[in-house]
Amino acid sequence: MPEELLKIEDLRTVFRTEAGTARAVDGVSFTVGRGETVGLVGESGCGKSVTALSIMRLVTDPPGRIEGGSILFEGRDLLGLSEKEMRKVRGNEISIIFQEPLSSLNPVFTCGEQIREAIALHQKLGRRKSKEKTIEMLRLVRMPDPEKRYSSYPHQMSGGMRQRVMIAMALSCQPKLLIADEPSTALDVSVQAQIIELLAELRVGRNMAILLITHDLAVVAQMVDRVVVMYAGAVVEESPVEELFGSPAHPYTKGLIDSLPRLGRRLERLPMIPGNVPDPLDLPEGCRFSDRCQARFEKCATEPPLFDLPGGRLARCWLCEGGDG
């Protein structure tokens, strides 16, 4: 396993609402190694994006609040940094790409300006130098006609081009960690593949780690080294990617993988997991997945810990007690 770059321990992020306190991220721990690509997967609402925003310390407070845990980045706890120190990390050492490129770009500034601004800030470059660097970045992300596109506004671009702008912006200062929060979800299917390929290609030679947040297991299979599966604000399984698809340990992971369409398998209907993700305001007692689980038994009334499995795998299920899955 590569040297540790990011180590999240017992992260707890809550949202205070009128209806009560929602524990969106409830004791999450995982690591990302230098240059490693880790997939963070789970259904919508399981706390993936909040985890990402917590790493960047961009959770809106109020109503959100990081209540506890630590986020060690190269040994430094990001949660202990001052806002000023944190600003030097954001966009410089850790960058993030969001799901919806149109709303994530400022409509009244040119795309070039929005990238240039980050370069000028972190690399202390003047206007001309930072503009040159921006055009270089646009070329790197395969923007057609980068000099001309520098002065285009977001509304004058296609969805794919906008996401290329976001990627150029995120990579402009050579971050050590890139968080990609559903980078391809909002795009056309044909463009999705291009963006994922672009990311896969750009990480090579940069020794950049990627935390890829997605609910798309096909993307996970294609580009990540290790997978962290989240369910209802907690990590339920962690495993290298081949083992995960080969023999998923947690019933939830099994359900996710079974619901993937596959070649050579004809079914009337794709299997699906019955029920919905529980309300973070009202998490079930015991195992969070128990009310949707086919394999439920008496023990599930108490919450299982993460069990160590062979091959450096982890799973939060009583079925894995004893360590052999």
Next chain:
Amino acid sequence: MARYFAGRLGQSILLVWLVLTITFFLLHLAPGDPMARYDDPEMDPETVEMMRRQFGLDRSVPEQYARWISNFARGDFGISLRYNRPVSELLAGAVPNTLRLTVAALAVYMILGVALGVTSAAKKNSLFDRVGTLAALVVYSIPSFWLALMLIMLFSLKLGWLPSSHMQSIDALSLGALELFRNRAAHLILPAFVLGVASAAGMARYMRGSMLDELRRDYVRTARAKGLSEGTVLMKHAFRNAAIPIVTIVGLSIPFLLGGSVVTEKIFSWPGMGSLMVESIFTRDYPVILAINFIVSVMVILGNLLADLGYALLDPRIAFSGEEGER
């Protein structure tokens, strides 16, 4: 762009004509007579009759209208019935004074309104925000004539810091250039503040709301994720977007400022269009009323045109019809 403005100009001319025509007939429908002030036993009725003929007031209303509009279209605003002087001469004295007051009030309105609104939004729910909200509501509810009187009492009578009326001191002509400027500036402070502050309170509320709307948006999160300081996020990214709807409000507020200047000028004895308008209405000085109406309509239309221009300048997504918008 040229086509857009040609269209706007055509519309505007039509609009001004409509406003003036309606005003003309309303004036003649209203009770009262410009010659009524000569209803005096001392006055020879024949002389009054002669004056009436001279001013064309003896003709039928449609006839008067036709004569007036054809002169007006040629740039002849007519003769004031009261002063017996060309209306253009009266206006040449009054309009610049009103503009000076309105522009100063607009500055109070924009600077105060924007600064308070942006600060409130940045410090949402803080003490500053709460006090500001309450103060804005109070100021907004105070009638401007009362506020003017209170300020005069405090700053002119009690403290003696600022003059209470007129545009300059009586001895102003003997002052040097710098002294004259200071003297006039001192005279401008109270009326400009009174005229601008109520709108500023409204503006602060709009600005706060608009900023809060923008601060919730994804691009603000992106700006923060880049590592930009909160000041840059606020003043560069959010403000530019929040200013777009505000520009329209500024354009729409111009009629309010001009309307408000009537009261303000009267209280501070400011020799502007507002004072002239009030006198002219009392004495049924039709040509002056119509000419002032014309100028106010033009200013309102210009204000809106400038707002549209500002809108397009701030928001690259807006293309004037006829111009090709890339999508």
